[in-house]
Amino acid sequence: MLRLPQFQVATPTTLAEAVDLLQRNSPGARLISGGTDILPNLKHFLDQPGLLVSLARVAELRRIDRDDRAGRLVLGAGLTLAEIAQHPDVRAYFPSLAKSAGLVAAPTIRNMATLGGNINLDTRCRYVNQTELWRGGIGGGCLKSEGQVCHVVPTGRRCVAAMSSDNVPVLISLGATIHLHGPAGQRALPLADYFHADGLRHTHAAPGEITAAISVPLPTSPRRCDYIKWSVRQSIDFPLVSVALRFDLDADRSDAAITDVSVVAGVLGAKPREVNKLDELVVGRSFADPSVAQIVSEAAYSQCKPLPNVPYDPAYRREMIRVLTRRAIAAMV
Amino acid sequence: MSQSSAILLSLTLNGEPVQVAAPAHWTLLEVLRYKLDLIGSKQGCDKGDCGACTVQIDGLPALACLTLAALADGRSVTTVEALGCGPVVHPLLDAFDRHDAAQCGFCTPGILMAAESLLRRSARPVTRHEAASALAGNLCRCTGYTKILDAVVDASERLRAEHDDGR
Numbered sequence: 001m002l003r004l005p006q007f008q009v010a011t012p013t014t015l016a017e018a019v020d021l022l023q024r025n026s027p028g029a030r031l032i033s034g035g036t037d038i039l040p041n042l043k044h045f046l047d048q049p050g051l052l053v054s055l056a057r058v059a060e061l062r063r064i065d066r067d068d069r070a071g072r073l074v075l076g077a078g079l080t081l082a083e084i085a086q087h088p089d090v091r092a093y094f095p096s097l098a099k100s101a102g103l104v105a106a107p108t109i110r111n112m113a114t115l116g117g118n119i120n121l122d123t124r125c126r127y128v129n130q131t132e133l134w135r136g137g138i139g140g141g142c143l144k145s146e147g148q149v150c151h152v153v154p155t156g157r158r159c160v161a162a163m164s165s166d167n168v169p170v171l172i173s174l175g176a177t178i179h180l181h182g183p184a185g186q187r188a189l190p191l192a193d194y195f196h197a198d199g200l201r202h203t204h205a206a207p208g209e210i211t212a213a214i215s216v217p218l219p220t221s222p223r224r225c226d227y228i229k230w231s232v233r234q235s236i237d238f239p240l241v242s243v244a245l246r247f248d249l250d251a252d253r254s255d256a257a258i259t260d261v262s263v264v265a266g267v268l269g270a271k272p273r274e275v276n277k278l279d280e281l282v283v284g285r286s287f288a289d290p291s292v293a294q295i296v297s298e299a300a301y302s303q304c305k306p307l308p309n310v311p312y313d314p315a316y317r318r319e320m321i322r323v324l325t326r327r328a329i330a331a332m333v
Numbered sequence: 334m335s336q337s338s339a340i341l342l343s344l345t346l347n348g349e350p351v352q353v354a355a356p357a358h359w360t361l362l363e364v365l366r367y368k369l370d371l372i373g374s375k376q377g378c379d380k381g382d383c384g385a386c387t388v389q390i391d392g393l394p395a396l397a398c399l400t401l402a403a404l405a406d407g408r409s410v411t412t413v414e415a416l417g418c419g420p421v422v423h424p425l426l427d428a429f430d431r432h433d434a435a436q437c438g439f440c441t442p443g444i445l446m447a448a449e450s451l452l453r454r455s456a457r458p459v460t461r462h463e464a465a466s467a468l469a470g471n472l473c474r475c476t477g478y479t480k481i482l483d484a485v486v487d488a489s490e491r492l493r494a495e496h497d498d499g500r
Contacts, residue, residue, distance in 0.1 A: 002380055007358050009340070011403070036399050039360070039398075039401070107447070107467055107469060111394060112395050
């Protein structure tokens, strides 16, 4: 049995009220939405907030709006992952997102966990997500828990716990924007710019800022997209290899020319990695050209370097990035 | 426990209105087991990996170990005890019995609640694949799942047949 530390729970009904509660009780207040990420972490005593501010009753976070004039789908941060995976607009316009949302953990978790919670999923590491007793056994934790050293990169001074969200790489590949509400008002930024490479604080959310929504631009050209997740049990567990793929084409045929490409990998360090220089390598080529799968998978392999921060040998996971990327592209043609 | 951190919950529990006081940091599972004596929902891993605590919240399977009791306030919670209270044996329980789908039995309550939600929401008998997908969050270390899936598919076919007979 794992006890939770003692805390109070607040259940605001508006975003403004939630922002205010966070600010008035800071530090020491944390957000809870579905609870499937924060509660296991609290049960492991990785944090002891005095107050949990619940977003479960904030109705404005549960909207889903397709704005054809602005050409975007706006997904409220409070939608559950099951709702995202099943929504007709998500399935029609962003099948890779429906797939990634439907691959998170297990059906029970997807009925509880929310999009906002998954975007802000705490970074994970085999040395962090353990009981307090276990962490004591390796000499008292690490940079991210109660210790002073990193067990993954012993000379490292920056935490390399892995960004393990299934949906973040996909949303970045689709050019999503994150909408934040905070004490200083509202702002929006590209989701690709929301993360940074420090496992202790891996997002650019300012103190008291709450993720209100994610907007995703509707496709303006024919598109092929997919999400690759490899994990040991294929259910319940976090991804160990995670790659999102998007190819925009100039016609709705598999031998059409590629006009834009995005490949984003997760579960490396604290920040998702956008595989770069792909434009010059494959834009203009026919999507049916077998060299596309080869070029993209080799670029992903050379730029993505898994660490021993999550289970399974990093060399094997790196090889799987190459193999699974190549196979996924070949299967899309 | 300081007085201020206790909360009063109002739930619809297995169809009946229930009021219960609990510490604010307790989970729904702790309230069910330690305040309401509903010990059918099991405390397995207690961190969302095993599914032994699966209950239904507003009809959908959810994990009681990762639901704060405070956030279940006002909602409808169904536990495995509800399945045993009907005038006749629930087809799912009957099928689990006939197929020997429970061995040690620890995972069974969670599996029953996940399966019941699937069968109730399905307009036709479920396939083996659908049953396996719906139970993907429930670990069983005894059966190897074969007999569990046999039982869920069988129960689903019988439920459908009963429905078609207008019973």
